[in-house]
Amino acid sequence: MHEDRILLAHGAGGLLSSRLLNEIFLPYLGNQLLDRLEDSAVLDLDTQSGEISFSTDSYVVNPIFFQGGDIGSLAIHGTVNDLAVSGARPVYISAGFIIEEGTSKQDLERIVQSMASATEEAGVKIVAGDTKVVAKGAADGLYINTSGVGVRDSRVKLSYNRISPGDSIIINGTIGDHGATILSEREGLQAVQGLSSDSAPLNNMVQDILNSGSGVHCMRDATRGGLGAVLVELATQAGYSLEIDERSLPVREEVRGICEMMGLDPVYIANEGKVVVFCASEVEEQVLEAMRNSRYGGEAAVIGRVQDPDQGRVKLRTMLGTHRDIDLPSGEIVPRIC
């Protein structure tokens, strides 16, 4: 009976730890490097072709299963995307699990399985891992940290300091889908039809965007804090103001509905499959085309433009034609969204 649940002893480094590894983790995630079970994995990276990128993120999303994904696929997509938007090709991932005692083994297995599918689609391998179990009440279900290593072509130069006046600001689709999905599931709003997380690996699409050439200046994925937080950060770092056209922002009706109901602005709601690209207007069409040719960019749109130096503000031209400033969200938006 209790064999269906994770016990503290599964995290003690003994017999049960070893069984958990052999019964749940290795069957799905195993590969030549991970199977060696050494203290660290020796990577096979083609560093002739570029520089090495390194990234980390912890995932604490609640609920752990949601429409369009789960904490496992999210943990892979998130770190793959962090590497991708910095211009790197993600190659290797590490996974650290913190599991609450009593978590169902079946749930854990479903999550590990989902991580395996996500790594396969993204073309990355999990080569290092760790599992800790904490007593009931010392975590809520399970948390996953993924760190990632990738290789960035030395010719790719993406940075906020390449953002220039006149640059087009482009996003690969609708905003707020992930956050609105999590919110509606948490609030027990079942059956909001058409609502699903946008969690997705963007690395292949990003490579296609990079093929548009050196006119691509900067990219960021708009996760926690939503599009708004990313734009404010970049405006501040680059020292230019950004003008965003609210009418051009792709927002699903269902997302708009939930946001209105809860008094939230879709601009601040988390995405897990959206990249914001800053590029010279000459390559705008190429970037849009690269997005639209991808499974994850069908609703790509130019949403605004970089203006002359002006205190690094983000100005939203509203549907009514008026202007309002977008600031960093200052309070709690939606906790445990990712």
Place this chain on the structure above:
Amino acid sequence: MHEDRILLAHGAGGLLSSRLLNEIFLPYLGNQLLDRLEDSAVLDLDTQSGEISFSTDSYVVNPIFFQGGDIGSLAIHGTVNDLAVSGARPVYISAGFIIEEGTSKQDLERIVQSMASATEEAGVKIVAGDTKVVAKGAADGLYINTSGVGVRDSRVKLSYNRISPGDSIIINGTIGDHGATILSEREGLQAVQGLSSDSAPLNNMVQDILNSGSGVHCMRDATRGGLGAVLVELATQAGYSLEIDERSLPVREEVRGICEMMGLDPVYIANEGKVVVFCASEVEEQVLEAMRNSRYGGEAAVIGRVQDPDQGRVKLRTMLGTHRDIDLPSGEIVPRIC
């Protein structure tokens, strides 16, 4: 008043997240790479000289402060040591924090400060980070994941498959210090004088050991599950039996006392600054000397020897001259020991 505590909003990716970063993390951990705050850090690694190693571990130790260290220094030492014992020189570390709402900012700052000292001693840099905040009750204090990247000289060949009959088995000092310290603090046994965690960065000592040459066959750090778990794992992987002499095992009186009181075997108690080295008997003296010249190897000792193939068992010759088998610990030893 509530400004002394971590709020959910500190993890929301908005204004308070940004303040936390600028007030607590960057002042202590900042460096050229981390300060850029990009989605991923571009590493400067001399890959001409070797292969890249990658490792991950999550730390959930309870209590977060203990005699001889805290969760911050532990998180650095643990990952530094995982890289070191695989033969790599640790270079870059990522840090992912999961913080319980209400955690004191002062505690967090003390931990970050301790991480900074630990990275300095080990000669590594934190170049990527992430902070999540979960509601009160959804974690116990805070948890830290560290992942590490290092460079391994291609000439260094350490692996369980190099373990050979006749090899000496050497440890750099007393066993069980970390686990016994955590246990005694948790049980409220104050003032067990002389008891302190052995948490330490072993990378410099390991480099000196590696200078003993190709006679050094394999190393492991004896953390969760203690010396016992490491020996059983290696005996199984290598396919040789190991004979350990109980009389030669360095154990502090205080540790022995606590273990007897709680019915535990020091062999299974966690260490955070102990490496087990398998080497040809010809280099035994050199390895011992390298350890004894280090701050962390004063009580180094040869504890046993590799025997002929014999089912991969670990046999302990007891103080009384009898033999007993050491198996993988099968139940819960000490949860949240690291």
